[in-house]
Amino acid sequence: MRKFHSIPRIAVTTGATAAMLIGLTGTSHAAEGTFFYTRADTGQQTLLGSTPNGQCIAVHGGATQATNDTDTDAHLYTNSSCTSSPRYLGSRQSDEYSAPYPTYVLFG
Numbered sequence: 287m288r289k290f291h292s293i294p295r296i297a298v299t300t301g302a303t304a305a306m307l308i309g310l311t312g313t314s315h316a317a318e319g320t321f322f323y324t325r326a327d328t329g330q331q332t333l334l335g336s337t338p339n340g341q342c343i344a345v346h347g348g349a350t351q352a353t354n355d356t357d358t359d360a361h362l363y364t365n366s367s368c369t370s371s372p373r374y375l376g377s378r379q380s381d382e383y384s385a386p387y388p389t390y391v392l393f394g
Contacts, residue, residue: 315339317393319356319377323349326387339394342368348387353380362388 317337324331325347334343337356345352345362354360354375361372364386373388375381 317356317358317360319354319358321352321354321356321360321391321393323352326350326385334391337391337393340392342366342390342392345389345391348389349383350387351380351382352388352391354378356393358393360391360393363390363392364388366390368392 315338317339321334321337322331323334323345326349327347329350332346334345337343337358339358342363344366349362352362352375355378357377359377360375361368362375362383363372364370366389368390372392373381373383375391
């Protein structure tokens, strides 16, 4: 009899775990708001389009100044893998940068 009592418990636990994992992997979202920067190569202000969390996004031309007017903190980097010398830029903050200019941003 004990074997039959443990089967429903295992099934419920397994089902709950699967539902939780599906929920976690299906909830990626973009930072709400805008991120814009002044390009180091042209001096023009540029608006970054989609800002998904957890993806290393190119900041074309490098940034001499950036404004993170989103609801999510950001880190700016000088390499495409978003691993070198992170520069923190909090939600609703601006900052100025000197060479080497950040060329990638990661939200979240």
